[in-house]
Amino acid sequence: MRLLFILTALIILLPHHALADIVVIVNPRSSITALTHHQIIDIYMGRNPGLADDKKLQPYDQALDSTIRSEFYYGITGKPASAINAYWARLLFTGRASPPKSVADDSAILDIIEKNPMAIGYLDRRYLNDQVTVVYTIKRQDQKEPDAELQNTQLSDTLPVTEKP
């Protein structure tokens, strides 16, 4: 009886829908086909990722208060958006680097990547098309309420990642 109760509770608590992975994308004209976890961190945290001059990338961010931005940074750094925002304030106001330019949503990211061979961005895999190249994937864990989970940072310390599409 007790086992039955636990199983029933687990079924109720199981996620009702699965979220698509977050993919990091570049323009197909870029000579880059894959990036490492460290390179993604360096690109999005204002550091030099060690790419050759002809492979330099200009990062684009999703909206500051968007869920996908929180999930993206949590996926690559294991830190909540508030910590990332404070980190960028340190870089900006010590003159070290300016944060990536923000755009409104996934379609705006796609639009920029399709047009700009030096741009790099990230979006929900569901919005992916064949006009861009995936260079890195962040697997999302199934979760019922991603916002609440992220706010409470109850996710695993680092979301599982794959380095190639």
Next chain:
Amino acid sequence: MLRLLSFLLTVLVMLPLGQHAQAFDLGTDRLRVSGFGTLGLTWGGKKDYGLQKEFIHDPQFGGVSILTDSVFGLQVDFNIAKNLDATIQAVAEDRIRQDFNNIVDWAYLSYKPTANSVIRAGRMGVDLFMLTEYRNVGYAYLWTHPVIEFYKPISLSHYEGFDFRYSRRIKPGYFEFKVFGGQTGSDIDVGSGELNLRMRPFVGFNTSLEDNDWKIRLTYTTTNTAFIKAPADPLVNALNRVPQALWPQAAALHDRLKGVDTQTHYFSAGFSYDKHNWVIQSEFALITSRWVSIDMTNGYLSAGKRIGPVTLYTVGSYARSNSQPRVDQNQIASADLQGLAIATQNLLNAVHIDQNTVSLGMRWDFHPRAALKMQWDHTWTRKHGGGLLELNKPLDHDITLNTFSANLNFIF
């Protein structure tokens, strides 16, 4: 009241530019206007023992002050050409001298000869310890204010000169090395009046290694006090005029109190860690100088835990003078020198530092660009150890002070 008005006036002058920050940012890739601010309330200090979080501020002898933590800054970054940028940062805060020279905190050109290196020239932020470059940007750090025992002794905000920074990823993490040189100075409030300080050459280096979760940092800086004008100058000069035969110790005491032509060395080590929602940071410094006012050792350890959007934290800090020269009455051969001897001992007591603070606080990140913070500081200051306070009378017994601060920090 005058200082509040001058602060508000400076903010009002800067506000119109700040209002257009977002528009500039969106309008062009080459020009970026951004800013930061803290609106703070502080309860602290006692009738005779003033709280002063930075030497440029007006000390607070009890009651509530809006000036102690409040600050407003604007930064303009302009891309002049490929790999060449210009940056200007202006900061409005309570300061003893509210003039253009002090308000413009940074104005420099930066050039990137390679992807791993940057050369800057002009007026830049002093980069002695982990927070010294962004101590005004409350949003960028955890506490309501930088740790007083560690950051107050550094009254220097900017320097004019150059720096060269090299950084690259190596196997253990991201490595950075920076060397800098130039001149610096500050105009500060030491209670009994204004102290003007000019230091040159001001040279040093710092190096750091960081990865996603941790950072270690080492620094060394040395500088010579080229000029000083202080309220204690008449006393210090009088010591210099005392004949050796009448008071042999006077020359040595003059040497420890004069400040000018004194070489000071700053050594520091810092560490930060941010993982599993634990946020830990610690720094220790050794400042060695013949000038007794700044010859000290200090440090702090801060630990915080993020619980959703709220971070709860505690900080423990200390500052101690490395030496405590005293007037030796047995060496004084003339009764006429007793008054000078007493005044000298009072000055030595007033600049001596022996202080600890334990703080508890919380930061609430309620908005992507704003955070609310509250903090309680409990400070123990030993008898004749109040060099970090503003004293209306000699500190002839141990005291404790409680400080409450609440502030709203934002960036735009």
